[in-house]
Amino acid sequence: MFQNRREGLALALPAAVFACVVFLVPVAILLSEGFRGAAGFSLTPYVEFFSSPLNRAVFLRTLKLGALVTLVAAVIGYAAAYAIVNLSPANRGRVFGLVVLPLMISPVARTYAWLVILGRTGFVNQALTLVGLTDEPIRFLFTETAVFIGLLQLFLPLMIISLISALENMPRDAVPAARVLGASWLQVFTRVILPLTKEGLVIGGTLVFTGSLTAYITPAILGGSKVLMLETLLYQRVTVANDFASAAVIAMILIVMSFSANLLLKRLARARGR
Amino acid sequence: MKRNLSTVLVLGLVLAFLIGPFLIIIAASLSAGNSLAFPPQGLSLKWVAKVFTVESFRESFATSMFLAIFGTLAALALGVPAAYALNRYRLPFSETVRTVVSAPIIVPGIIVGLALLRYLVIPAGVPVMLALFCAHTALVLPYAVRVVSASLGNLRSDIEEAAVLLGCTRSGAFFRVVLPNIRGGILAAFILGFVTSFNQVPVSLFLSGPGVRTLPIDMLGYMEINYDPSVAALSALLAFMSIGIVFLAERFLGFSRYV
Numbered sequence: 329m330f331q332n333r334r335e336g337l338a339l340a341l342p343a344a345v346f347a348c349v350v351f352l353v354p355v356a357i358l359l360s361e362g363f364r365g366a367a368g369f370s371l372t373p374y375v376e377f378f379s380s381p382l383n384r385a386v387f388l389r390t391l392k393l394g395a396l397v398t399l400v401a402a403v404i405g406y407a408a409a410y411a412i413v414n415l416s417p418a419n420r421g422r423v424f425g426l427v428v429l430p431l432m433i434s435p436v437a438r439t440y441a442w443l444v445i446l447g448r449t450g451f452v453n454q455a456l457t458l459v460g461l462t463d464e465p466i467r468f469l470f471t472e473t474a475v476f477i478g479l480l481q482l483f484l485p486l487m488i489i490s491l492i493s494a495l496e497n498m499p500r501d502a503v504p505a506a507r508v509l510g511a512s513w514l515q516v517f518t519r520v521i522l523p524l525t526k527e528g529l530v531i532g533g534t535l536v537f538t539g540s541l542t543a544y545i546t547p548a549i550l551g552g553s554k555v556l557m558l559e560t561l562l563y564q565r566v567t568v569a570n571d572f573a574s575a576a577v578i579a580m581i582l583i584v585m586s587f588s589a590n591l592l593l594k595r596l597a598r599a600r601g602r
Numbered sequence: 603m604k605r606n607l608s609t610v611l612v613l614g615l616v617l618a619f620l621i622g623p624f625l626i627i628i629a630a631s632l633s634a635g636n637s638l639a640f641p642p643q644g645l646s647l648k649w650v651a652k653v654f655t656v657e658s659f660r661e662s663f664a665t666s667m668f669l670a671i672f673g674t675l676a677a678l679a680l681g682v683p684a685a686y687a688l689n690r691y692r693l694p695f696s697e698t699v700r701t702v703v704s705a706p707i708i709v710p711g712i713i714v715g716l717a718l719l720r721y722l723v724i725p726a727g728v729p730v731m732l733a734l735f736c737a738h739t740a741l742v743l744p745y746a747v748r749v750v751s752a753s754l755g756n757l758r759s760d761i762e763e764a765a766v767l768l769g770c771t772r773s774g775a776f777f778r779v780v781l782p783n784i785r786g787g788i789l790a791a792f793i794l795g796f797v798t799s800f801n802q803v804p805v806s807l808f809l810s811g812p813g814v815r816t817l818p819i820d821m822l823g824y825m826e827i828n829y830d831p832s833v834a835a836l837s838a839l840l841a842f843m844s845i846g847i848v849f850l851a852e853r854f855l856g857f858s859r860y861v
Contacts, residue, residue, distance in 0.1 A: 336691025437837030
């Protein structure tokens with residue numbers, strides 16, 4: 329540990345100043361526009377934003393899709409992580425690599441693939457017509473279902489990775505012991521696995537939830553203007569209506585949610601360190 | 603035996619869901635037909651070849667490459683000294699400094715882009731390219747500080763104190779003792795930053811204008827107008843590029859140790 333404070337500050341300051349100038353200050357000014365009325369401070373932009381039924385619907389849809397994606401990712405994540413942890417070490421490495429692989433691919437490419445699969449002449453519609461289940465192509469694109477599928481595929485790896493490390497830290501004999509003592513699989517899950525992997529679930533859940541709330545590309549491509557979410561609504565308000573007050577309100581909502589999720593993670597990490 | 607079967611079934615379905623779309627993109631990009639389809643209509647490389655002839659793709663690829671490489675280098679130039687100061691000096695306000703430099707990770711990119719456009723580019727006349735460069739640098743900065751910090755944390759600080767005691771200057775000790783030891787961490791931070799910056803969309807959304815566009819933004823724009831397999835081909839090529847970089851890094855550096 330060096331004691332020379334001036335030297336230390338001189339090394340740290342450029343990064344801090346840069347982050348302030350190109351980041352903190354502009355974002356703070358943007359947020360302040362949400363508190364600006366005709367005469368100084370007011371909450372008018374917030375009242376106006378939430379008085380519009382469309383905005384309320386978008387806000388609730390964003391929360392709903394975020395929660396739904398997180399829930400389904402947790403269910404699939406547990407099944408997948410449990411299966412991966414019980415593989416032989418060589419296979420575990422290989423499957424883990426395949427789970428991580430999509431994270432390196434551009435989200436634009438990953439979302440684009442769903443156009444090919446779910447489009448009017450897409451793979452699913454062709455298969456359905458071939459089997460005779462439908463005569464006319466079913467509309468999948470620009471529905472909440474499409475956005476849900478896209479988000480789930482985008483963020484599921486994060487949940488699986490978090491749960492794998494949680495399951496690896498669980499005592500190996502816990503599950504067989506509970507089984508021998510007569511617990512059903514449901515009891516094993518709720519009484520043994522869930523309490524022992526709670527932290528991994530919270531970490532994975534936070535990553536998936538904040539990721540879904542703040543995703544732009546997936547709702548933009550798969551939802552379009554029919555299924556707006558907060559980020560696509562922000563983009564639309566600014567480009568179509570030059571409405572910076574609404575943009576500031578949406579920005580505040582997104583930052584508050586993302587920040588509280590991060591705070592939760594930090595608190596958890598500290599509790600574990602103790 | 604029953605448990606083996608369910609394991610295979612679960613993993614098969616999950617991997618099909620995660621990897622399948624990527625395979626479909628590759629197949630669709632090899633189509634000989636004129637519209638995006640799976641299964642592809644005949645096989646050809648014409649869409650892969652077409653990607654290289656589209657003028658705007660070439661330009662935006664160069665822009666994205668420039669931003670990813672030099673934005674990440676700039677982030678390292680700022681981030682390495684900051685990480686060093688946070689790890690080795692007793693700093694006043696060190697928690698505040700840490701929060702400030704890692705804040706860009708918490709705030710959604712679209713908000714950063716909008717704020718820069720509205721308060722720097724428009725009123726101060728900052729060129730779009732410079733604003734994009736700053737935005738990408740700010741975005742990568744938290745990763746640079748975090749990865750390099752982790753790397754410094756694994757290096758005992760006595761060795762540089764020993765170097766100073768033996769008559770080396772402080773900066774000499776940094777360049778000749780510390781830097782060679784955290785080379786791997788810096789390279790890992792560079793790769794992580796490069797991939798993050800290259801694939802970044804929301805930050806560039808508002809900042810890209812006529813003239814200056816990043817590649818993902820250009821692809822989004824192209825997709826809205828055209829329904830041919832060239833974006834699929836480009837996506838597949840880019841994916842192979844990212845996977846190749848990360849694979850090489852893992853092979854030669856043990857990249858995953860740092861991230």
